[in-house]
Amino acid sequence: MPADDLGVPAVLDTLVTVATRADVPAGAEFETLAFLDRVLGPDSAREVGHQHRAAT
DSSP states (O other): OOTTOOOHHHHHHHHHHHHHOTTSOHHHHHHHHHHHHHHHSOOGGGGTTOOOOOOO
16 A cells, blocks of 8 residues: 555444444544544544534
């Protein structure tokens, strides 16, 4: 794998594994997902806790 390849399929596999394992504490799950969110760049974690109005 080239040094500039993020390995997105591997990251997504990790996300699924962390989200579905019962032995991963909720706090560790959130922190892992938030970290990988920053690595991939969508910055979804900043929306946690914010309520948005539904589109009408």
